Amino acid sequence: MNLRLSGVSSSGDTQKGGSENTATGRASDTWKLLIVDDEPEIHTVTQMALARFQFGGKRLSFLNAYSAAEAAAMIEANPDIAVAIIDVVMETDDAGLRLVEQIRNEMGNGNIRIILRTGQPGQAPERSVIAEYDINDYKEKTELTAQKLFTAMYAALRAYRDIRALDINRMGLKSVIEASAAIFKTRALSNFAQGVLEQLTSLLFLEPEAVYCHADGLAAVPNDAKVEIVAATGRFAPFVGRDGKNVLDPDILEAIENARRNRSHRFEPGKIYIAYFRTESGSENILCVKGDMQEQGKTHELLDLFCRNVSIAFENLHLQDNLLTEITVREEAEKAAEILARLPAEAPNPVLRISSDGVILYANGRSSPLLDVWGAGVGQKIPPVWRHRLKYVFKSGRQSEIEVTCDDRIFELTMAPVVEADYVNIYGRDITESKRAQERVEYMAHHDALTHLPNRFYFQERLPRELEAARRSGKKVALLQIDLDMFKEVNDVYGHDVGDLLLKDVSTRLKETVRSCDTVVRLGGDEFAVIAPDLGELDSAAILAQRIVDCMAAHFRYDKTVLQVGCSIGITTFPDDSLDPTELQKNADLAMYQAKDDGRNTYHFYDAVMHERILERRFLENEIRHALDNDKLDLYYQPKISFESGRIVGAEALIRWHHPDRGMIPPMEFIPIAERCGLISRIGEWVLETACAQAQRWRQAGLGLDNIAVNVSAAQFRNGDLGDIIDRILQSTGLEPEILELEITETTVMQEMDIIVEMLASLKKLGVGVAIDDFGTGYSSLAYLRRLPLTKIKIDRSFVTDILENQDASVVANAIISLGHSLNLKLVAEGIEKPDQAAFLAEKGCQEGQGYLFGRPMPSEDFQALLAAGQVYEKN
Ligand SMILES: Nc1nc2c(ncn2[C@@H]2O[C@@H]3COP(=O)(O)O[C@H]4[C@@H](O)[C@H](n5cnc6c(=O)[nH]c(N)nc65)O[C@@H]4COP(=O)(O)O[C@H]3[C@H]2O)c(=O)[nH]1
Structure with missing residues (x-):
């Protein structure tokens, strides 16, 4: 017979090798039997023999493998195969034995029961092998009668069931042990219940699919309350914690609802058993187990007991939990109250409570500075002024802050009225340090660090305040x-060190x-x-x-x-x-x-006039600066003649400023302003440079100019660098030093005597001539002339003008000329307008003259023309 089965069912239907034949239901409804044999007839015979076999109310389902390899794969895929009938000789003589070894050692499957079959007695395994690999039975193929197979299957399945039960027990016990570690936790109870459930279903040979649920029977609408799955086994295990209404099979849910409605156990014959228990507090506990329990009164009893006990444990746990929570909350509250009670006493700042009529109800240790200020202690009244203040705060009902100085400490007190309790709480804060820091910052912002006097910032805040006070009082x-x-x-x-000391003093x-x-x-x-x-x-x-x-x-x-x-x-x-x-x-x-x-x-x-004048001066300062920067200044030259020859021997350089709007501005007007605002040095340098360059050009042109006089201000001397400037200019222009003559007024000399004496000495060393201008106007002792390294004296115009009409003037002029002679200084008279004046001065021994008579100050081109003409002034 060459029939090869492709599958098997409990009623003999076959299924392709490698998968299970379950014609009448799920695998759990049958015992799985694997037939391993390379002869297809053996499969057929075996299935036919066992077609009506039942054990424990369940029939067999068949799996068929035709080689050891195929069988191994099938066992791997179906770990719940209960029995395998294996041919010893297949691919090899001992393929069956190798398969057994593989099942036990490599796959680690110790549960599957094995019945070996062989064609001849000589192929039987040794006893040691039977023991080592836990082989249930050994049959020769000739022994394959239905009777013998039945017996072998009964024995194998009983063994398989016991082994499985032990297995499940083991797992259940494991759960119990794990759960016991944390039995007082709700989740642990759930684990515990689950363990017990697994054991129960296994020990009672029930299907391993059971659910234990819990519902709040006192809920407003009890039937709507959640049916929480507390413990579950089998395929329901993942549903623990969820609402059974959403996950359980409709037939189970219906059975549960029936039990809840009737508040009693339910038994759906052959299908579902429901144990129902309602605790005194009203919680409902339902255990639902699937399986045939018609005959098993003891089983019902056990399940009821389980349900009842777990329910009570569950409820106790909840009660305990609640109790524990209550105790914990109370203890925590007490602890917190204790800490809180200590808080004000331990606070690092004053904390006080004062009744609305001013009696100190409480004061912590840090309040003593305040109590000292008040001269009162707990139980006593604070001073009237404070009572008044407190009353005001109390009346307003609003928190308010106040600063108090106690000895050398400053406190900020926050007064918080508690109107309903008729007292005010006072929380103090020592702000001494921050206050002092703030004061220091304020002081530094308003005071000068060197002198500690108030600074400009302070001044600007203070002045308006003083003015406002004066306005109110009518004072000045x-x-x-x-x-x-x-x-x-x-x-x-x-x-600067001395400067700083001076400022402090x-x-x-x-x-x-x-x-x-x-x-x-x-x-x-x-x-x-x-x-x-x-x-x-x-x-x-x-x-x-x-x-x-x-x-x-x-x-x-x-x-x-x-x-x-x-x-x-x-x-x-x-x-x-x-x-x-x-x-x-x-x-x-x-x-x-x-x-x-x-x-x-x-x-x-x-005064207002002065104001105008100063404004004008400031305007001119700006204008001069602008003229200088933009090369708008000019130099005029006035001739000096020799009385001896009547020829031009020199020139005085005189500055001119043609203002674009105001016309010619005389030097006597703008030079003093330039002196005050410091511009005179730049102007003076420009004059010197221009005059020297011009004189040199004329000399180089062979125009015969022996002297160029330049006015120098006191400020130029004061700067100290006049010698260097002149030296540089002489170098750059190439003018011989002897040609340059500096004119200094007598007043300047008198003001800056020491500086000028020193400076003139070095200038004289350079070879530059020095004339004293406006001589005679200073009324100073003529003796100082001896100290000065002068080369010339210029008789002031005021004496020259009156020289013929005024006796005094001619006497002074005469005296100056004699002085000049005695000091061996040259003499030049300025302001000569008339020939008689010139004649008089020449006759008295004055060597040179300057004035409108000989020529007014004029532009360089005009002066050059004059020089070129070689004009000679005739003496009278
Ligand atoms: N009435 C009359 N006046 C005569 C006669 N001859 C000359 N003058 C004027 O007398 C002044 C002579 O110059 P100063 O005594 O040095 O007096 C000068 C001098 O002190 C100063 N100054 C002029 N230029 C400069 C300069 O470049 N630097 C400095 N530091 N001062 C200067 O300004 C003063 C006035 O200068 P200026 O207005 O140019 O006036 C000049 C000139 O124009 C005359 O016969 N009759």
Whole structure:
């Protein structure tokens, strides 16, 4: 017979090898039997013999494999095969035995029961092999009678069932052990119940698919309450924790609902068993097991017991959980209350409670400074002024802050009224450090770091306040702006350290000199200001200013250094000069400027005329600067003639400024302004350079100019670099030094005697000539002339003009000429307009003359023409 089965069923239907034949239901309804044999007839015979076989209410389902390899794959795919009947001789003589070895050792399947079959007795395995590989039975093919197969199958399946039961028990016990570790946790109870369920179903030979559910029977609509799956086995296991209504089979759900409705166990014959238990608290507990339990009264009892016990355990656990939670919450609350109660006592700051009528109800340890201030303790009343303040806070119902100084500490108190409890809580904060830091920052922002006097920022805040106060009181305020006269020089000569000391001492003197109500500020550099409020008459401001001038005039001594600085003060008054603080500051500045013009070391009141003049001067300063920058200045030349020859022997260079709008601006008007604003050095350098270059050009042109005179201001001497400048110019122009003559006024010499003596000496070394201009106007002792390295004296125009009409003038002119002769200095007379004047001077021994008579100052081209003409002035 060459029939090969392709499958098997419990009723004998066959299925293709490698898969299971389940014609009547799922695998769990049958015992799986694997037939392994290379002879297809054996498969057919075996299946026919066992077609009606049943064990434990279940029939067989057949799987067919025709080689050892095929069988191995099938066992791998179906771990729940209960029995395998294996032919020993297949691909090889011992293929069956190798398969057994593979099943047990490689696959680790110890559950499957094995019945070996062989064609001949000689192929039987040895006893040791039967024992080692746990082979259930060994039959020769001739023994394959239905009777013998039945017996072998019964024995094999019983063994398989026991082994499986043990297996499941093992798993159940494992769950029990795991669960016991955490039995007091709801999830652990679920595990525990699951373990018990698995054991129960296994021990009672029920299907391993059971569900234990829990529902809240007291829910508003009990039937709508969740039916929570607490424990489940088999295919329901993944549903633990979920609502059974959503995941269970409809037939199971229906059975559960029936049980709940009737509040009793339900038994659906042959199908489902429901154990129902309702606890006293109303929770419903349902155990649902599938399987045929018609005959098993004991089983029902066990399941009921399980349901009841787990329900009670479950409920107890919940109660315990609740209790534990309650206890924990209470303990936590008590702990928190205790901590809270200690909080104010342990707080690092004052905490107090005061009743609305001012009695101290509570005060922590840190409150003692406050209690000291109040002179009261707990149970006593705070002072009336504080009671009043507290009452106000209480009435407002709003939190309020107040600062209190207790000894040397500053507290910020937050007063928080609790109106319903009739008291006010006070929370203090020691803000001493932050307050001091804040004060320090404020102080630094408003004070000068060197002198510690208030600074300009402070001044700008303070002045408007003083003015406002004066406006209300109807008094005057004087604003004095003070500028040190020689501060720059002190700094330059003695260095900044001495400069700093001087500023500090000036500050001290100022503070000592003013009234206590006056404010002294340092505006910056060597500028100070005094705000003097409450002034009666302007005299008071003048008196104050004079006191300051006097105190500054006194010497400052630093070791061996003695300094005399002096100051210039500008004064303006509110409300006379202005009501506006900014304008007053400008006024004081202008007045101070004027005081400096007045010769320094004095004070000057602001007035409107002065204001105009200063504005004009500032305008001109800008214009001069512009003219210089844009090459708009010009040099004119006025001839000097020799009385001896009547020829032009020299020229005086005189600056000219043609202003585009104002026309010609005389040097006497703009030179002093240029001197004040510091532009004179640049102008002087330009004049020197232009004049020397021009003179050299004329000389190189053979025009015979022996002398070019240039006016030099005191400021140019003061700068100290005049010698270098002249040297450079002579070098660059190539003019011989002897040709250049510097003219210095007598007044300049008198002002800067020491500097000029020194400077002239070095200039003389260069070979440059020096003439003293406007001689005779200074009324100074003629003796100083001896000290000066002069080359020429210029007789001032005022004497020349009157020389014929005024006896005094001719006497002075005569005296100057004799002095010049005795000092061996050349003499030149300026301002000669008339021939008689020239004749007189020439006759008295004056060598040279200059004046309109010989030529006015003129542009270079005109002068050049004059020179070229070689004009000779005839003597009378
Ligand atoms: N009435 C009359 N006046 C005569 C006669 N002869 C000359 N003058 C004028 O007398 C002034 C002579 O110059 P100074 O005494 O040096 O006096 C000069 C000098 O001190 C100063 N100055 C002129 N140019 C410069 C310069 O480049 N640098 C400096 N530092 N000062 C200058 O300006 C002053 C005035 O200069 P200027 O207006 O050019 O006036 C010149 C000139 O025009 C005359 O016969 N009659």
